[in-house]
Amino acid sequence: METNVKAIELRDLWRRYKTNGDTAARERLVVAYSPLVKYVAGRMASGLPAHVEEADLISYGLVGLISAIERFDLEREIKFETYAITRIKGAIIDELRSLDWVPRSVRAKAREIERANTKLEHQLQRAPTDEEMSAELKVTVEEFQESLLQISNSSVAALDELWTVGDSSGDAVSLLDTLTDDSAPDPADVMDQTDLKDRVADAIARLPEREKLVVALYYYENLTLREIGEVLGVTESRISQLHTKAVLRLRSRLIESEQH
Numbered sequence: 644m645e646t647n648v649k650a651i652e653l654r655d656l657w658r659r660y661k662t663n664g665d666t667a668a669r670e671r672l673v674v675a676y677s678p679l680v681k682y683v684a685g686r687m688a689s690g691l692p693a694h695v696e697e698a699d700l701i702s703y704g705l706v707g708l709i710s711a712i713e714r715f716d717l718e719r720e721i722k723f724e725t726y727a728i729t730r731i732k733g734a735i736i737d738e739l740r741s742l743d744w745v746p747r748s749v750r751a752k753a754r755e756i757e758r759a760n761t762k763l764e765h766q767l768q769r770a771p772t773d774e775e776m777s778a779e780l781k782v783t784v785e786e787f788q789e790s791l792l793q794i795s796n797s798s799v800a801a802l803d804e805l806w807t808v809g810d811s812s813g814d815a816v817s818l819l820d821t822l823t824d825d826s827a828p829d830p831a832d833v834m835d836q837t838d839l840k841d842r843v844a845d846a847i848a849r850l851p852e853r854e855k856l857v858v859a860l861y862y863y864e865n866l867t868l869r870e871i872g873e874v875l876g877v878t879e880s881r882i883s884q885l886h887t888k889a890v891l892r893l894r895s896r897l898i899e900s901e902q903h
Contacts, residue, residue: 653672653675656668656671656672656675657672657717660672660712661717669712669713672712673705673708673709673712676708676712676723676724676727677705677708679708679724679727679728679731680701680704680705680707680708680731681701682728683700683704683728683731683732683735684697684700684701684703684704684731684735685697686865687700687732687735688700689867689868695739700735703734703735703737703738703739704731704732704734704735706734706738707727707730707731707732707733707734707735708727708730708731708734710730710734711723711726711727711730711731712727714730715727749793749794752790752793752794753794753891755780756776756780756790756791756794756891757891757894757895757898758895759771759776759779759780760776760891760892760895761895761896761899762779763775763776763779764895764896770849770850770851770854770892773787773788788884791883791884791887791888792880792883792884792887794887794891795883795884795886795887842896842897843893843897846892846893846896846897847893849896850889850892850893853875853885854885854886854888854889854892855889856875857871857875857882857885857886857889858886858889858893860874861886868882868883868886869882
């Protein structure tokens with residue numbers, strides 16, 4: 644009963660704001676949906692360095708929530724929560740990017756690993772091992788794995804940041820949201836998103852089994868890296884390395900497929 648009452652109240656707030664431009668209704672919508680911001684900020688904070696404050700992420704995310712409320716079209720066949728989460732993530736990522744807190748050396752190392760992975764996959768026709776990657780990069784296996792940890796500690800939203808597709812309103816839609824969203828898509832986006840989903844699905848299918856499992860548990864089952872480590876019986880830092888390798892492999896494959 645309480646849920647129904649809340650749904651009716653929200654519909655009334657949406658109508659008052661979108662029809663009459665009622666700013667009080669808009670403010671109440673921000674309050675009503677603010678738990679979404681805390682959820683997204685908490686999820687992202689778990690993968691960021693300790694000096695990044697969750698309170699800061701929440702403030703960045705509120706900008707995205709307000710923008711989502713202002714731009715949301717009630718006629719769209721998509722749940723507001725799905726739309727808002729994408730914009731909240733985007734606002735947080737944009738702010739972190741503008742602060743430019745990821746060292747250039749780490750970004751350069753990530754690109755170097757992507758290029759080496761692409762080259763070796765062509766040569767070997769399979770995913771290269773840590774030893775093969777280390778040899779290609781002319782570093783020890785330990786140095787390669789340390790690089791993966793540095794990249795992991797500096798990453799922002801991982802897969803959510805890597806691939807976005809434009810929707811008909813010009814907004815960026817997180818690919819992972821399109822993969823897991825059950826609501827009806829806009830017809831104009833179906834072909835592009837289907838092609839992109841197929842390419843990602845193919846890239847994930849070609850990952851080594853443990854990396855594939857980490858991706859599934861992290862992005863689809865919403866487990867933390869620590870929880871995945873407990874499931875697989877290895878340390879959190881090892882899971883962090885596997886996750887980063889998977890992300891860099893997927894990124895290099897998608898970039899390559901876009902160029903062909």
